[in-house]
Amino acid sequence: MAMQITTGTSDLRDITKMERIGAHSHIHGLGLDDKLEPRANSQGMVGQGKARKAAGMILKMVQEGRIAGRAMLFAGPPSTGKTAIALGMAQTLGPDVPFTMIAASEVFSLSMSKTEALTQALRRSIGVRIKEETELIEGEVVEIQIDRSLTGATKTGKLTIKTTDMETIYDLGTKMIDSLSKEKILAGDVIAIDKTSGKITKLGRSFARSRDYDAMGADTKFVQCPEGEIQKRKEVVHTVSLHEIDVINSRTQGFLALFAGDTGEIKPELRDQINTKVAEWREEGKADIVPGVLFIDEVHMLDIECFSFLNRALENELAPLVIMASNRGMSRIRGTKFRSPHGLPVDLLDRVLIVSTKPYLEDDVRQIIQIRCQEEDVTLDDESLNVLTAMGMQTTLRYALNLISCAHVLARKRKSDTVKVEDLRRSYTYFMDDKRSVQWLKEQQGALVFEEIEGNEDVPMDGST
Numbered sequence: 001m002a003m004q005i006t007t008g009t010s011d012l013r014d015i016t017k018m019e020r021i022g023a024h025s026h027i028h029g030l031g032l033d034d035k036l037e038p039r040a041n042s043q044g045m046v047g048q049g050k051a052r053k054a055a056g057m058i059l060k061m062v063q064e065g066r067i068a069g070r071a072m073l074f075a076g077p078p079s080t081g082k083t084a085i086a087l088g089m090a091q092t093l094g095p096d097v098p099f100t101m102i103a104a105s106e107v108f109s110l111s112m113s114k115t116e117a118l119t120q121a122l123r124r125s126i127g128v129r130i131k132e133e134t135e136l137i138e139g140e141v142v143e144i145q146i147d148r149s150l151t152g153a154t155k156t157g158k159l160t161i162k163t164t165d166m167e168t169i170y171d172l173g174t175k176m177i178d179s180l181s182k183e184k185i186l187a188g189d190v191i192a193i194d195k196t197s198g199k200i201t202k203l204g205r206s207f208a209r210s211r212d213y214d215a216m217g218a219d220t221k222f223v224q225c226p227e228g229e230i231q232k233r234k235e236v237v238h239t240v241s242l243h244e245i246d247v248i249n250s251r252t253q254g255f256l257a258l259f260a261g262d263t264g265e266i267k268p269e270l271r272d273q274i275n276t277k278v279a280e281w282r283e284e285g286k287a288d289i290v291p292g293v294l295f296i297d298e299v300h301m302l303d304i305e306c307f308s309f310l311n312r313a314l315e316n317e318l319a320p321l322v323i324m325a326s327n328r329g330m331s332r333i334r335g336t337k338f339r340s341p342h343g344l345p346v347d348l349l350d351r352v353l354i355v356s357t358k359p360y361l362e363d364d365v366r367q368i369i370q371i372r373c374q375e376e377d378v379t380l381d382d383e384s385l386n387v388l389t390a391m392g393m394q395t396t397l398r399y400a401l402n403l404i405s406c407a408h409v410l411a412r413k414r415k416s417d418t419v420k421v422e423d424l425r426r427s428y429t430y431f432m433d434d435k436r437s438v439q440w441l442k443e444q445q446g447a448l449v450f451e452e453i454e455g456n457e458d459v460p461m462d463g464s465t
Contacts, residue, residue: 027043030088031044047368051357069314071351072321074355098293102294115305130286131288133236141191183200203221239451291319299326325345378410388404405427
């Protein structure tokens with residue numbers, strides 16, 4: 001007896017789309033014009049004109065394929081837009097150029113070695129654009145005839161397709177009949193059939209049949225009837241990353257391993273074979289390499305072994321552009337006793353183009369607060385905006401941005417849609433910024449546990465020895 005699987009209640013519910021607002025969800029690009037000059041306020045980006053222009057120049061070189069295997073470092077104090085610029089770069093590159101974003105701490109995983117985690121991140125950032133020629137049948141469906149046998153076991157049929165120039169009748173097998181019924185193909189639909197795979201794509205409904213029905217669905221798309229030959233040869237281009245090719249070839253379940261997530265360590269011999277095969281495809285003109293971008297945030301958290309590996313990996317023929325971000329000054333390189341600028345070894349710094357980010361000016365802070373208010377659908381009056389801008393200058397920008405949603409909650413409790421100064425003041429008393437937190441610790445006068453470390457003043461911030 002088959003077991004019945006229940007999925008909870010069967011009540012009809014109104015499903016509404018929930019849009020999650022992230023810390024950088026307001027950023028849609030770098031905000032540069034055609035001459036790579038930064039606009040004052042564009043695409044969610046404000047200020048940092050010099051850093052944005054440098055990022056735009058680098059992107060131009062990435063798109064021309066001229067900067068693979070180089071490295072770039074965004075260095076500056078916290079809350080100066082380093083991650084925001086990186087996300088702006090990702091948005092500008094578009095979906096075709098691979099962009100991988102990791103935090104340096106992710107490398108220290110229990111399931112794989114540090115070098116394997118970095119290798120996978122590097123190979124995720126290199127795309128292979130594969131070109132294939134395929135035969136397509138493209139046209140408007142004139143008629144579908146399906147004949148079933150008396151028992152219903154076998155089905156045969158005929159499909160009449162036309163373009164503006166010609167009309168052809170095709171005999172259909174059982175699988176094609178099933179595919180047509182599954183895609184709900186009707187007379188008057190414009191379709192494309194891939195001859196090699198048998199895949200049917202519904203392109204839309206013909207303009208000539210637009211008046212067949214009085215009422216049509218809102219998602220009905222009308223297209224022109226195709227011109228010329230019904231059978232055409234087309235070049236299909238699809239982009240996959242080198243890591244995806246590695247995973248597909250390293251597991252018995254093939255491409256299903258991509259959905260499993262747990263890829264584990266991949267043998268270097270397999271990667272060498274894939275690199276050789278990709279090189280052959282490039283020579284034959286079947287594929288192009290698309291060097292992407294790997295962004296490593298908080299790069300000072302990597303240790304000396306990772307830095308040595310990165311030095312070597314950047315010299316590899318298949319290497320992406322590596323962008324790093326650090327908010328450290330002179331700090332100790334993890335795994336050594338040596339101090340170095342930004343926590344990076346000098347030999348790696350020598351390869352890196354360094355871009356500095358500076359603290360925001362008062363006008364920049366005001367504009368960023370206004371953008372975040374629009375993103376979070378919060379209304380501030382003029383006085384509240386001035387007070388919050390002053391808070392951002394005295395404390396930190398992140399603290400001021402965090403108070404927006406807190407003050408909005410307090411305003412709604414007052415049955416008001418506009419945030420007033422009193423809401424900001426109450427939020428300010430509920431939540432401390434870092435300076436007031438330090439002051440509070442001093443006032444406790446040793447009441448907290450484990451406050452002092454005697455005889456070891458130079459304890460590293462990252463907790464490593």
